[in-house]
Structures are given as structure tokens and as C-alpha cells.
Amino acid sequence: MKLLSLSSLGIAAVSVYAASTNTTVSTAGLQSTACVSSSDNSNLYTTVSEVKHAQLFSIDYHNTYKIVNNLSTNSTYVLYQCGSTKPSINNASAFIEIPVKDSAAWSTSAAVFIETLGVQNTLRNLGTAPSMVSACLQALLQNIIDPFNESNSTATDEQEDANDVVFNMPGGEDTNTTNTVYSVEYLESSALGRAEWVKFFAAFFNAEERANKLFGAIESNYNCYAAKADQExxxxxxxxxxxxxxxxxxxxxxxxxxxxxxxxxxxxxxxxxxxxxxxxxxxxxxxxxxxxxxxxxxxxxxxxxxxxxxxxxxxxxxxxxxxxxxxxxxxxxxxxxxxxxxxxxxxxxxxxxxxxxxxxxxxxxxxxxxxxxxxxxxxxxxxxxxxxxxxxxxxxxxxxxxxxxxxxxxxxxxxxxxxxxxxxxxxxxxxxxxxxxxxxxxxxxxxxxxxxxxxxxxxxxxxxxxxxxxxxxxxxxxxxxxxxxxxxxxxxxxxxxxxxxxx
Incomplete structure (x- = not known):
């Protein structure tokens, strides 16, 4: 089987990996990027995400915090604005200060959701780095992101502990679950349901505006394709x-x-x-x-x-x-x-x-x-x-x-x-x-x-x-x-x- 480079194949659709020479981090489409005082109880999240197709997660918004539920694993993640008073929520699986500054991902899909939101500047560690196909995540792995040290469990634990949140899949062997968040986008019963998990990840970065815009475009384009295919x-x-x-x-x-x-x-x-x-x-x-x-x-x-x-x-x-x-x-x-x-x-x-x-x-x-x-x-x-x-x-x-x-x-x-x-x-x-x-x-x-x-x-x-x-x-x-x-x-x-x- 002959292997070709991207440029030699000439598939225009795949060349989307090349964007521009700019390497600055944009904050457009992010809300509440600053910490607040502990006494602040104003509504910080004026832009919210509504879940339409996904059946396995939900998001509830409050003035200074959000409650994100993984309905498949019965996990509840309380996301509260940095500087605000930590909410008192019973049986929470994890409390995460947002917007997340340092993140890690064990699965390639989670990492690419983060990249799709444009918040990959928060990524500190990735699992099974050689399996990563995204060109820009590969570039980050060369100079900025560290792969998890999978040969040394103690070192891996230290890497996990250094992050605000670690995205994993159920069944992973995390010993420290205080900052572990499980995603199960692959269990959704529709392609749009899987795609809508971009809103799940966005909640941790206050990137709802980006997620809503992105998913809206995906949904509209998908429905157009489905309608035309049905007709023809x-x-x-x-x-x-x-x-x-x-x-x-x-x-x-x-x-x-x-x-x-x-x-x-x-x-x-x-x-x-x-x-x-x-x-x-x-x-x-x-x-x-x-x-x-x-x-x-x-x-x-x-x-x-x-x-x-x-x-x-x-x-x-x-x-x-x-x-x-x-x-x-x-x-x-x-x-x-x-x-x-x-x-x-x-x-x-x-x-x-x-x-x-x-x-x-x-x-x-x-x-x-x-x-x-x-x-x-x-x-x-x-x-x-x-x-x-x-x-x-x-x-x-x-x-x-x-x-x-x-x-x-x-x-x-x-x-x-x-x-x-x-x-x-x-x-x-x-x-x-x-x-x-x-x-x-x-x-x-x-x-x-x-x-x-x-x-x-x-x-x-x-x-x-x-x-x-x-x-x-x-x-x-x-x-x-x-x-x-x-x-x-x-x-x-x-x-x-x-x-x-x-x-």
C-alpha cells in the first residue's frame, strides 16, 4: 500500500489543516474569561448552550456556576467561575474551576473537540500521542504539549494532578478522579448527537458562543445534505x-x-x-x-x-x-x-x-x-x-x-x-x-x-x-x-x- 503526503494526493477538502501563519490565541467568542470576587452573584453566562440532539449529557446554568451531567455514567460535574464561592452540590463527581486553564485528554476525540473550539492552548498532556492525526495537535506535541508518561503510573498521576481537568473515557485507569471528566460522545445514537458534544466541552472553557455557532453550521449543512439526498x-x-x-x-x-x-x-x-x-x-x-x-x-x-x-x-x-x-x-x-x-x-x-x-x-x-x-x-x-x-x-x-x-x-x-x-x-x-x-x-x-x-x-x-x-x-x-x-x-x-x- 503506497503512502502519500497530503499535498501529493490533491484532495482539496483535507487541506483545511492549513489556515494561516498566525499563532496568536483568539479570545473572540469566549465569555467570562476573568475571575470574579467571591461576593459576585451576577449572571456571568449570558450565552448558554441548549442540547437538541445529544441524549447523553445535559447542562444547567446558574449565575456563577454550571452543572454538567453525563447521563450515561451518572456523573455530575460542577463548573464554577474562578474566584466565586464554590457551590454546595451533593454527590458531585468533580468540582472544576472555569474557564479551565490547564487541560489534558486521554482520547483523540476529546483532544480534537478542544481543538475545534480553539482552546488547545490549554492542553498540557495527551494520551497515546503517536495515534494523533490532527496536524496541529501533532505540531503542539512536538514543542508544547507533553504526552502522558504511560510507562510510569506515578509520573502519569503527577501529570494528571497538575491539570484543572482531565478528559477521559469510562474504563480508564485514573487513580485521581477529582479532576477527571468522562465523555461518551461515541455512545450517541445519531451523528448530530455525537457532534453536539462540542457543547459539553465548551462549557468548561466558557466557549458556548463558539460551540453554538459551530454546531449550528454543522446542523444546517447536515440537514441540507440529508434533504437533497432524500430528493435525488x-x-x-x-x-x-x-x-x-x-x-x-x-x-x-x-x-x-x-x-x-x-x-x-x-x-x-x-x-x-x-x-x-x-x-x-x-x-x-x-x-x-x-x-x-x-x-x-x-x-x-x-x-x-x-x-x-x-x-x-x-x-x-x-x-x-x-x-x-x-x-x-x-x-x-x-x-x-x-x-x-x-x-x-x-x-x-x-x-x-x-x-x-x-x-x-x-x-x-x-x-x-x-x-x-x-x-x-x-x-x-x-x-x-x-x-x-x-x-x-x-x-x-x-x-x-x-x-x-x-x-x-x-x-x-x-x-x-x-x-x-x-x-x-x-x-x-x-x-x-x-x-x-x-x-x-x-x-x-x-x-x-x-x-x-x-x-x-x-x-x-x-x-x-x-x-x-x-x-x-x-x-x-x-x-x-x-x-x-x-x-x-x-x-x-x-x-x-x-x-x-x-x-
Whole structure:
């Protein structure tokens, strides 16, 4: 697999990492940046964030403090203005003075939320630094931010204690939880719900104005894409399956397995992209113990998105899927070479950009998926940012610190403005739609009752609320767990339990 630099690939959408040569820190869009006196009880937070799509956090505003609730972990974080009297709140998980001056993040997604808000000047420590794909966070890691010393627990504890807040994921091994804040954006049931966690992080930096503006633009652009896709592709909706393979290891009893992911946010975004999701009638029946039963379920799939927790070429995928002669299988995803992986954007160490920007920029993610499902959806064609066609041996883009020219700029949205695009209607005679059933709008139902299914453990998240039958799933990203303060054994155990399916 050939690796290319960002500039040599020529994908304009990804060049958003380059902003300007300015490295000053802007305070525009931040409120109450100064400390107050202990007697001050005036309303400091005139700009507030309302939660519309996210279901797993809430924010309550008071004159000099905020109460942020993680509804998934039942954690309550009391954020009070520096200098003000510390509120008396029972059963609070942590009390954090705001605006936060020194912060740390164990997961790459948390770090990129912070960068998107333009408050990365507060970052002091990051976990699993080599996995970071963001060019400007890589640049900060070279000169300003220190990686967590993961080989020395005492040193790590000291680093954590030196920060006002440490953003982590549930399951991390923090010994000091007085300043630990858990985020679970990956558990949300919609792409917009995941993106709205920018408001959660903004509360710690008094950056509500920035978060509201940012999310408002994402939401508007997302809705435009969804509306246009529904109009142009309502009659031709290819079936998409999100799949993965796990090789035999000591952590899965040396037994290989195959999986089809049914994460709720994928259901929503696949439909919003003008496509259909492969569905099953079995309760949480997603994991197969033979390649043949797995392939049987994929017979009528048009597009395959492989999320195996390995990096490999197309021939290796075929081998792992038990396919010795593709010409003998009349599967649409094989005959039309529509096999993708969300690994186009990487760091030099193989960290995936898939776990960073797509979580925040739901509109860019939707645009990318439309480009996968309907490759001629704009007049000039579209090259997906994160999805790489493995069957066509498309190249990987490697981001480095050299791709950043403004380390303190807000990370911009890589999505195009939907309102300025002319979508091309789906044409049944187009080779890209070979085998796609027309006038089909519902999910493809596949009965797994007779298949060799192990279990349905892909069910960490909230339930899907429409009429379709499928197992609910969070699709908690294993790479994010790898980017938390967990031992190698615990990390792999988490991977085996969650059956890595991206985020």
C-alpha cells in the first residue's frame, strides 16, 4: 500500500489543516474569561448552550456556576467561575474551576473537540500521542504539549494532578478522579448527537458562543445534505454493510470471528445519505463464527465498509473473509469493486483520522458517505475524505505536523457547503448501481435465525427508536480505548468485548 503526503494526493477538502501563519490565541467568542470576587452573584453566562440532539449529557446554568451531567455514567460535574464561592452540590463527581486553564485528554476525540473550539492552548498532556492525526495537535506535541508518561503510573498521576481537568473515557485507569471528566460522545445514537458534544466541552472553557455557532453550521449543512439526498436518491438506495474480521488471538480463545455492525448512528446516517442498511431479524445477531455464514449475510449487499482493526490490502481482506475466487460470487459489492475502509487519513504511526473529525463534523461525514453511496452526486465528482476504496487500491494520506500552519486556530469544518452543490440524480443504468434494487427504501432484512451466530454483544448504546428491527449498538471505538490510560491487556480485552467497529 503506497503512502502519500497530503499535498501529493490533491484532495482539496483535507487541506483545511492549513489556515494561516498566525499563532496568536483568539479570545473572540469566549465569555467570562476573568475571575470574579467571591461576593459576585451576577449572571456571568449570558450565552448558554441548549442540547437538541445529544441524549447523553445535559447542562444547567446558574449565575456563577454550571452543572454538567453525563447521563450515561451518572456523573455530575460542577463548573464554577474562578474566584466565586464554590457551590454546595451533593454527590458531585468533580468540582472544576472555569474557564479551565490547564487541560489534558486521554482520547483523540476529546483532544480534537478542544481543538475545534480553539482552546488547545490549554492542553498540557495527551494520551497515546503517536495515534494523533490532527496536524496541529501533532505540531503542539512536538514543542508544547507533553504526552502522558504511560510507562510510569506515578509520573502519569503527577501529570494528571497538575491539570484543572482531565478528559477521559469510562474504563480508564485514573487513580485521581477529582479532576477527571468522562465523555461518551461515541455512545450517541445519531451523528448530530455525537457532534453536539462540542457543547459539553465548551462549557468548561466558557466557549458556548463558539460551540453554538459551530454546531449550528454543522446542523444546517447536515440537514441540507440529508434533504437533497432524500430528493435525488429516494428510488435508488444501495445497501451498505459495516463489517469487520477478528483474527484468532489469546483474547478470543484463538477463534476467529466476523461481525456486521448495527450502531444506531450508522442507521441514521446511512439513511440520510440516500442508502439502506443491512438489517437482521435475529436479536442482536451480529457476530459470526464461520466465514460462510458471514458471507451468506452479505449476498445482497451493494457496498461493504470494512472496519477490521488491522491495516491491509484488498487481497488480505478477501482471504480474511474466506473468499478464494471472487469471480465465483455474484455479489454486487464484489462485482462493482465497492469495498471501502475508513482509513484514508492517517498519522505516520497508523492512527486513523476516522476517530477525530468525523465525530465532530457530522455534515462532512454525511457528505463522505453520500460520496460512497452515490459517487457522482456532484457534477465534478467527489473524492471521499475518510473512506478509501480498498478494491481499487486507493492511497492513504499521511498527515504530519508540517501540514499545520496555525497551531491555535479553530479546526475548520472540511465539509463543502451543501447549498452550493448540484446533486446528480441516481441513474439505474449507471454501472455504479449495477445490481442495486430500485424503488426500495426500507432496510434490507436478512434472517439470521439459521446462521452460525455467536452472540450480539454489539449493544453498548441506546436503542434505535424507529420501526426497524435491529440490535442497538454504540459502536464504541476501540482505538479510543487504546488511547485511554489502559494496560495492553485491558486494551485488547476491551477490543474483544466491543468488537471494534469504528466510530
Amino acid at each position: 436518491y429516494n428510488d435508488i438506495r444501495p445497501v451498505i454493510a459495516w463489517t469487520s474480521y477478528a483474527a484468532p488471538t489469546e483474547y478470543n480463545n484463538n477463534t476467529a470471528y466476523w461481525q456486521i455492525s448495527y450502531a444506531d448512528y450508522k442507521y441514521v446516517i446511512v439513511r440520510d445519505a440516500g442508502a439502506r442498511m443491512l438489517n437482521t431479524t435475529g436479536p442482536q445477531a451480529t457476530i459470526f463464527n464461520t466465514a460462510q455464514s458471514f458471507l451468506d449475510a452479505l449476498e445482497d449487499v451493494d457496498i461493504l465498509i470494512d472496519e477490521s482493526f488491522v491495516s491491509y490490502d484488498y487481497n488480505t481482506l478477501l482471504k480474511n473473509y474466506g473468499i478464494t475466487d471472487p469471480s465465483k460470487l455474484d455479489y454486487s459489492w464484489l462485482t462493482t469493486s465497492r469495498v471501502f475502509r475508513p482509513d484514508r487519513i492517517q498519522s505516520t504511526s497508523g492512527g486513523l483520522g476516522w476517530f477525530e473529525e468525523p465525530i465532530i463534523f457530522a455534515d462532512a461525514l454525511l457528505e463522505d458517505l453520500i460520496g460512497v453511496a452515490h459517487p457522482k452526486f456532484v457534477q465534478d465528482g467527489y473524492t471521499p475524505i475518510w473512506f478509501r476504496n480498498l478494491a481499487k487500491n486507493e492511497t492513504v494520506v499521511v498527515l504530519t505536523a508540517s501540514n499545520c500552519t496555525d497551531i491555535y486556530a479553530q479546526l475548520p469544518d472540511s465539509a463543502q457547503q451543501c447549498s452550493s452543490l448540484d446533486f446528480q440524480s441516481a441513474n439505474p443504468s449507471d454501472a455504479d448501481y449495477s445490481g442495486v434494487e430500485v424503488n426500495q427504501t426500507q432496510d434490507l432484512i436478512y434472517d439470521l435465525s439459521d446462521s452460525e451466530v455467536i452472540n450480539g454483544s454489539d449493544n453498548e448504546g441506546g436503542s434505535h427508536t424507529d420501526s426497524s428491527t435491529h440490535s442497538s449498538s454504540s459502536d464504541a471505538p476501540a482505538s479510543l480505548f487504546a488511547q485511554s490510560k489502559a494496560s495492553a491487556v485491558a486494551m485488547v480485552a476491551a477490543l474483544a468485548a466491543l468488537l471494534f467497529m469504528a466510530n
